[in-house]
Amino acid sequence: MGGIHTWLVESLAMIRDFASFMRRALRAQLRPPPFGELVRHASDAGVGSVLLVTVLITFTGMGLTVQGYSAFAKFGGEDMLGAFVGIGGVRELYPVMAGIIVGARIGANLAANLATMQISEQVEALEVMGVDPMHYLVAPRLWAVTLMVPVLCAYAIAIGLGASYFAAVAQLDLNGGTFIDQLRANVQWSDLAAGVLKGLVFGWLVACIACFHGYSAKKRDGAEGVGIATNRAIVQAAVACIVFNMILSAIMYI
Amino acid sequence: MSNPLVRAIETVGAVSGFTMQLARCIVTGPRYLRETIRMMELLARRCLVPVGLAVAPVAGVIALQGVQAFREYGVEGLLSSMLATSILRQYSPTLASIMVAAQAGSSIAARIGTMRVRGQIDALAVMSVDPLRYVVVPGLIACMIVTPLLNVIATFLGIVSGWFFAVPVAGINDGAFFDNLYSQVTPLDLWIGMGKCAFYGAGVGLIAGYVGMATTGGAAGVGRAANRTVVYTIILILVADFVIGTLLLNQGL
Numbered sequence: 131m132g133g134i135h136t137w138l139v140e141s142l143a144m145i146r147d148f149a150s151f152m153r154r155a156l157r158a159q160l161r162p163p164p165f166g167e168l169v170r171h172a173s174d175a176g177v178g179s180v181l182l183v184t185v186l187i188t189f190t191g192m193g194l195t196v197q198g199y200s201a202f203a204k205f206g207g208e209d210m211l212g213a214f215v216g217i218g219g220v221r222e223l224y225p226v227m228a229g230i231i232v233g234a235r236i237g238a239n240l241a242a243n244l245a246t247m248q249i250s251e252q253v254e255a256l257e258v259m260g261v262d263p264m265h266y267l268v269a270p271r272l273w274a275v276t277l278m279v280p281v282l283c284a285y286a287i288a289i290g291l292g293a294s295y296f297a298a299v300a301q302l303d304l305n306g307g308t309f310i311d312q313l314r315a316n317v318q319w320s321d322l323a324a325g326v327l328k329g330l331v332f333g334w335l336v337a338c339i340a341c342f343h344g345y346s347a348k349k350r351d352g353a354e355g356v357g358i359a360t361n362r363a364i365v366q367a368a369v370a371c372i373v374f375n376m377i378l379s380a381i382m383y384i
Numbered sequence: 385m386s387n388p389l390v391r392a393i394e395t396v397g398a399v400s401g402f403t404m405q406l407a408r409c410i411v412t413g414p415r416y417l418r419e420t421i422r423m424m425e426l427l428a429r430r431c432l433v434p435v436g437l438a439v440a441p442v443a444g445v446i447a448l449q450g451v452q453a454f455r456e457y458g459v460e461g462l463l464s465s466m467l468a469t470s471i472l473r474q475y476s477p478t479l480a481s482i483m484v485a486a487q488a489g490s491s492i493a494a495r496i497g498t499m500r501v502r503g504q505i506d507a508l509a510v511m512s513v514d515p516l517r518y519v520v521v522p523g524l525i526a527c528m529i530v531t532p533l534l535n536v537i538a539t540f541l542g543i544v545s546g547w548f549f550a551v552p553v554a555g556i557n558d559g560a561f562f563d564n565l566y567s568q569v570t571p572l573d574l575w576i577g578m579g580k581c582a583f584y585g586a587g588v589g590l591i592a593g594y595v596g597m598a599t600t601g602g603a604a605g606v607g608r609a610a611n612r613t614v615v616y617t618i619i620l621i622l623v624a625d626f627v628i629g630t631l632l633l634n635q636g637l
Contacts, residue, residue, distance in 0.1 A: 182615065186622050193626040197474045200633045201466060201568075210457070217449050226442075234486065234614045242607020249603055301630070316453070353501050353603040357494025360610040364486045369437045372479075376441035379448060 151342045158264035159272050171274035175236045187286045190227050191293030199302050212312025215294040220287055220317050225325040226375045228286035229332035232279055233367035237340035241363035244344025245356040272337045279333025280326045287325050324382050336367045402594050409517045416518050423526035427488045434483045435534045436541050439476050443542035447549040461560040465568040471542040477577040478625055480538045481584035484531050485617035489588040492523045493613035496596025497606040524589030531585030532578040587620045
């Protein structure tokens with residue numbers, strides 16, 4: 131019981147800290163962020179993730195198709211594969227996988243970066259120089275990731291559909307026309323818009339969680355603190371993406 | 385040295401060497417069983433909540449989207465068999481392994497990296513304790529054993545959450561759900577899921593150990609190690625998942 135009690139107290143304290151961090155971060159985010167920093171982080175988050183997203187979503191899309199085929203072949207519904215990939219992939223799997231991947235790469239990067247600055251007293255140094263670290267460090271990162279993840283999500287949907295089509299036609303020898311017809315019947319442009327909207331939410335969540343854990347690293351924890359911050363950022367960003375994906379899907383599709 | 389091809393070959397060689405060394409450490413003594421059990425307990429406790437929180441919502445989403453699609457074809461009774469197959473074979477092992485990579489992989493890499501940059505790894509070696517045996521192997525074994533066990537819990541939670549979204553929320557008949565739940569599932573599906581998890585878990589432990597031991601450059605290096613471990617492990621899991629899926633399909637399993 132003692133373990134649960136401390137866990138509960140620590141979790142509540144973390145939620146309280148997160149709320150107060152978010153209040154300060156949002157206030158900083160509403161002022162125009164330093165433009166040069168914003169561009170630097172946006173290109174790092176966006177362009178830096180393109181290769182990773184391409185490789186991983188290609189395999190996710192091909193995997194989804196192959197797995198879906200083996201499930202549908204059991205009850206003779208191979209022709210439903212286009213619908214399966216359209217609904218399961220475009221609406222759910224591609225955006226959420228993009229969120230998890232980007233959360234693991236960018237989120238961990240942000241957290242490690244800010245935590246290193248925190249424990250090497252660079253944040254205090256900024257404060258001493260009269261620069262608001264929230265405005266100079268946190269706000270551009272929040273903006274950059276929030277703006278870049280939706281773009282990556284749209285890109286992931288395109289790549290994923292291409293990979294699924296490739297797997298269905300080239301690997302499984304299905305009829306490409308049927309696949310496209312099924313896809314057209316089940317997926318609208320609004321689904322792509324929903325994916326981009328999900329990306330916006332995922333990006334903002336990933337950025338907030340990562341910046342919070344990075345910024346809250348304590349100097350006395352040293353190198354270990356950087357590891358802890360990175361670890362928490364990755365795990366909580368992934369869980370947040372999955373849980374909010376379910377909430378958004380429940381809101382949008384019911 | 386800056387030639388990318390040369391560096392890639394070098395990395396492949398170093399990783400294979402590292403794997404061989406670990407294999408030798410596992411086969412021969414001395415083994416640190418107490419440390420291994422401590423790691424297993426720690427990993428199971430730390431990963432349980434993230435794994436559950438990852439698999440249950442995904443199962444819920446499959447149920448929600450599946451209900452609509454299956455209704456159009458008038459076969460909504462088959463929803464539960466699709467749900468059980470995809471959870472058991474595919475989503476539960478993959479997501480459980482990804483969450484183990486995120487939680488256990490990054491924390492093992494960060495821990496080993498911290499020990500490395502603080503010189504504790506060298507201190508162990510000076511005390512003639514092989515750091516591979518004492519630090520890396522327990523993590524590897526723990527990941528390999530704990531991931532399949534977590535997968536069982538995640539599968540169960542996934543099916544419960546799928547039931548919740550299909551029956552009380554979307555109004556599927558309760559009897560039809562349970563009648564079809566096990567119609568397409570065999571024990572083989574569970575074993576395939578467990579086998580995948582053991583393999584991915586071993587990958588998590590191996591990559592975390594390798595990246596952690598290769599950490600350089602102080603606190604920033606520790607963050608980089610944790611980050612890289614997760615990215616490399618997710619790449620491994622997704623690529624291997626596709627390859628395994630294709631192989632199983634070709635074998636007709």
